[in-house]
Amino acid sequence: MKNVALKGKGQEYYLEISSYCDFNAALEDMKVLFDDLAKSTDKLTLIVDTQQRLLGEKQITELKQLIKSYHMLDLKQIVSAVDTKTSLNNILKKNQIQIESHIVRSGQILDYNGNLLLLGDVHAGAQVRATGSIFVVGVVEGIIHAGFPDNDDAVIAGNLGAARQIRISDLFQIVADLAMDNLEMDSFFYVNDLHTIAIDKIDNLATIKPQKEIIIS
Amino acid sequence: MGTSIVVTSGKGGVGKTTTAANLSLALVQAGKKICVIDLDVGLRNLDAILGLSDRVIYDIVDVISGRIDVQRALVQHPQYNGLCMLAASQSASQDNLNIERISQIVLDLKNSFDFVIIDCPAGIERGFQAAVAVADSAIVVTTPEIAAVSDADRVVGILEAANLTYGIHLVINRVRLQMIQSGKSMDIQNIVNRLSVPLIGVIIDDDEVIASSNDGHPVVGIQDSNPAAIGYTNLAHRILGKDIPLNEIDNNRLPTKKSGFWQRLFKSK
Numbered sequence: 001m002k003n004v005a006l007k008g009k010g011q012e013y014y015l016e017i018s019s020y021c022d023f024n025a026a027l028e029d030m031k032v033l034f035d036d037l038a039k040s041t042d043k044l045t046l047i048v049d050t051q052q053r054l055l056g057e058k059q060i061t062e063l064k065q066l067i068k069s070y071h072m073l074d075l076k077q078i079v080s081a082v083d084t085k086t087s088l089n090n091i092l093k094k095n096q097i098q099i100e101s102h103i104v105r106s107g108q109i110l111d112y113n114g115n116l117l118l119l120g121d122v123h124a125g126a127q128v129r130a131t132g133s134i135f136v137v138g139v140v141e142g143i144i145h146a147g148f149p150d151n152d153d154a155v156i157a158g159n160l161g162a163a164r165q166i167r168i169s170d171l172f173q174i175v176a177d178l179a180m181d182n183l184e185m186d187s188f189f190y191v192n193d194l195h196t197i198a199i200d201k202i203d204n205l206a207t208i209k210p211q212k213e214i215i216i217s
Numbered sequence: 218m219g220t221s222i223v224v225t226s227g228k229g230g231v232g233k234t235t236t237a238a239n240l241s242l243a244l245v246q247a248g249k250k251i252c253v254i255d256l257d258v259g260l261r262n263l264d265a266i267l268g269l270s271d272r273v274i275y276d277i278v279d280v281i282s283g284r285i286d287v288q289r290a291l292v293q294h295p296q297y298n299g300l301c302m303l304a305a306s307q308s309a310s311q312d313n314l315n316i317e318r319i320s321q322i323v324l325d326l327k328n329s330f331d332f333v334i335i336d337c338p339a340g341i342e343r344g345f346q347a348a349v350a351v352a353d354s355a356i357v358v359t360t361p362e363i364a365a366v367s368d369a370d371r372v373v374g375i376l377e378a379a380n381l382t383y384g385i386h387l388v389i390n391r392v393r394l395q396m397i398q399s400g401k402s403m404d405i406q407n408i409v410n411r412l413s414v415p416l417i418g419v420i421i422d423d424d425e426v427i428a429s430s431n432d433g434h435p436v437v438g439i440q441d442s443n444p445a446a447i448g449y450t451n452l453a454h455r456i457l458g459k460d461i462p463l464n465e466i467d468n469n470r471l472p473t474k475k476s477g478f479w480q481r482l483f484k485s486k
Contacts (some may be wrong), residue, residue: 105370105371105373105374105377106367106368106370106374107371107374107375108369108374121413123368123370123411124367125367125370125371126374209440
């Protein structure tokens with residue numbers, strides 16, 4: 001039974017499938033293990049760890065069916081130490097800063113996934129949206145929407161004195177209504193704990209909204 | 218093979234048609250063969266400004282629908298040999314503008330003319346899209362007003378996406394010297410910076426432009442010394458590649474109320 005191993009880590013039970021064995025052999029071993037367990041346990045919540053192996057759709061259904069056939073077992077999730085390049089790229093994209101250099105003109109709406117560094121002006125009537133934070137080098141006269149549609153962690157920084165509106169997450173702020181002396185080149189906008197848009201100096205960005213490291217889940 | 222130039226603005230009333238008419242005439246005077254197409258279907262008036270209203274028999278919708286060959290639908294200007302016009306239909310709507318057919322028509326015309334100038338309707342609807350689809354280059358006309366500049370910005374955005382062969386150029390029309398000098402008007406440099414499009418012409422506002430258009434004689438054709446006519450002529454020469462400094466405003470500066478010492482000295486003589 002060296003192909004699979006049941007281990008307790010903290011509060012969880014992990015079923016580790018060896019990376020080097022044949023998957024069908026592992027399933028056979030699992031059956032033996034589960035038959036044993038059925039005699040002694042009446043309830044067990046499992047996390048299956050496939051280690052260096054990435055299961056395909058078919059293998060996942062096979063595994064799920066096997067676990068389902070034992071009533072005392074409850075599959076919490078399937079984890080693995082590896083991931084596909086596509087999903088990694090998507091995660092990286094979300095966390096990387098995209099650099100775009102062009103003028104955004106009236107009537108144009110630009111959408112970005114992740115954080116954006118925009119090198120260029122945003123003209124009146126234009127809109128720039130990103131799911132993450134937006135940093136602008138250039139004059140903003142249009143609308144900047146960071147954290148679109150509902151990411152409160154996003155921030156906006158740049159020359160925003162002439163902007164029409166600042167939007168973060170589901171909030172918006174009409175810039176003309178702000179006290180202008182607050183709005184300097186080195187200020188940034190964020191969503192505070194009261195869920196309203198606030199301004200602070202860029203020096204405080206690190207303490208107010210620490211930049212998160214990449215989390216692969 | 219000629220070049221097609223679309224004259225557009227987004228906002229209405231900034232002088233697209235006037236610019237198209239005067240530019241065409243100025244290019245003809247420079248010895249070029251010009252065909253000017255009115256795409257403002259339903260609200261045509263290029264024919265009136267060029268004084269060709271009486272001569273229109275067929276229009277562009279007739280050509281699009283295949284009722285008539287494009288060469289036969291052209292209206293030849295009686296005074297200027299090199300100037301032909303393809304009129305817009307007054308009764309049809311912009312929905313009749315089949316973009317594929319128009320591209321074919323413009324291609325045909327480019328073979329027999331040096332420049333095909335397209336007078337675009339206001340707005341960014343079908344007529345505008347048809348004009349952009351067939352253009353090699355664009356002249357964006359704006360006036361020193363926030364509404365016109367803002368619409369021009371929108372139009373430039375769409376034109377940029379169209380990747381025209383010879384690019385986009387800006388003409389600032391109806392510049393009022395008094396307002397510029399008193400600082401009430403938008404600054405020319407500000408407009409150019411804001412749109413970030415190369416400036417190719419500045420046309421000074423002059424009553425004569427409207428007066429002569431009403432008579433069906435574009436100002437370029439009748440008054441060489443008129444500041445607006447000079448502006449249009451310079452615009453045409455710049456399109457032809459001549460290096461003419463953009464000094465329309467400086468050359469036409471109004472005398473200030475307090476004249477200088479030397480001026481007073483010479484006037485008193």
